[in-house]
Amino acid sequence: MLESRTLYWPSTTFIGPGAIKDMGQALQSRDFKKALIVTDQVLNEIGIVDKITAVLAENSIDYVVFDQVQPNPTTKNVNDGxxxxxxxxCDFILSLGGGSPQDAAKGIGILATNGGDIKDYEGIDQSDNKSLPIVAVNTTAGTASEVTINYVITNEDTHIKMVMVDKNSLAEIAVSDPKLMTAKPADLTAATGMDVLTHAVEAYVSEGAFRLSDKLALESIELVGEALRDAVENGDDLEARSKMAYASYIAGMSFNNAGLGYVHSMAHQLGGMYDLPHGVCNAVLLPHVEEYNSKNTGDKLRNVAQALGKDVEGLSTAEANQAAVEAIKELSSEIGIPAGLKELGVKEEDLAEMAKNALNDVCKGTNPREVDLEATIEIYKKAM
Structure with a gap:
């Protein structure tokens, strides 16, 4: 406990059913004039954007909509926005959506105040200036990008996902309203929910973990275990959606300050090469990476297993570790996540190249066990 830490947390968060109504006064108090709404076409078409513009209109704030963000946001998306x-x-950005619009908005905000090319900002804290103010309105229980200092942009030339970890990209206001998450498709709910679980597990076993991040991560894992199945089964279950919104938020706060791990490093390569959903990639890889990590995680995976409902009393550490791996696989299977990478169209001849790129991914830095090329290829093979 005798140590100094820097904690990254949005200055204001509105969370819970009806939270979007609460953000209006906060926007007025900051004297914002005109928003660039960064979102995607689906959210525009189904009327979610209208719910946000209504709040802006009520508070006499002008806006323009940029709805061209792709599921894996690209350098072109950032430049066009x-x-x-x-x-x-526009004097501020209102990001609306899951991780893709949130990440694109961060890239736009950083370029607005720092200039240059988004490729210049890959890595850790590469910008000099705070981004243009961002109000991040979340519509999925998934990436937690609305509350973190991380964002990921796909380099269209190399097909590599560039990871930016930058305190200057942190949103000024975060809004997580589970009413915006209802009626989403089951497969999207499953994928984003497993992204939450991956964040929480990776933060919990991370080299950068500490007491607060552990508390947040374990609570998130428990909430996922309680609510994700119900949220997938019934997209209008507001209680399940609310639990998942909190699970996503606190998992984000945990990894925002403790770091992630090699699941994300490997998943980023799948997303960059095959344009696959990030949450699905995480879900498929998570049990295999944690099985590899288990030699260096002490008794932490025992707690993960217990948080996911497994009885681990009397089990050895190795047995408890395996119980955690099985709990993750069972949850994935029950909510319809593909069993392996082959189902996603991944080709074995691409594994070596993806493994090389994963070793350069910034999320690797806090993984609890060292990895090399051979180990990475083997994990990919097990996940096939």
Whole structure:
């Protein structure tokens, strides 16, 4: 406990059913004039954007909508959004959606105040200036990008996901309203929910873990165990959606300050090469990476197993570790996550190249066990 830490947390968070109504006064108090709404076409088409613009209109705030963000946001998405922001003299960004719009908005916000090319900001704290103010409105219980200092942009030239960890990209206001998450498709709910679990587990076993991050991560794992199946089964279950919203938020706060691990490093390569959903990639890889990590995680995976409902009393550490791996696989299977990478179209001849790139991914830095090329390829093979 005798140590100094820097904690990254949005200055204001509104969370819970109806939270979007609470953000209006906060926007007024900051004297914002015009928003660039960064989102995707689906959210625009199904009327979610209208719910946000209604709040802006009620508070006399002008806006322009940029809805061209792709599921894995690209350098082009960032550059196109920046052009719209400049053309319309927007003084803040309102990101609306899951991780993709949130990440794109961070890239736009950093370029708006720092200039240059988004490729210049890959890595840790590469920007000099705080981004343009971001109000991050979340619509999925998944990436927690709305509350973290991380964002990921796909380099269209190399097909590699660039990971940025930058305190200057942290949103000023975060909004997580489970009412915006209802009626989402079961497969999306499953994928984003497993992303939450991956965040919590990786933060919990991370080299950077500490007492607060552990408490948050374990609580998140318990909430996922309680609520994810119900949220997938019934997309209008507001209680399950609310639990998942909190699980996502506190998992984000945990990994925001403790770091992630090699699941994300490997998943980023799958997303970059095959344009696959990030949450699905995490879900497929998570049990295999944690099985590999288990030699260096002490008794922590015992607690993960217990948080997911497994009886681990009397089990050896090795047995408890295996119980955690099985609990993750069972949850994935029950909510319809593909059993392996082959089902996602991954080709064995691509594994070596992806493994090389994974070793350069910034999330590797806090993984609890050292990895090399051979081990990475073997994990990919087990996940096939």
């Amino acid at each position: 920046l052009a719209v922001l400049k053309e319309n003299d």
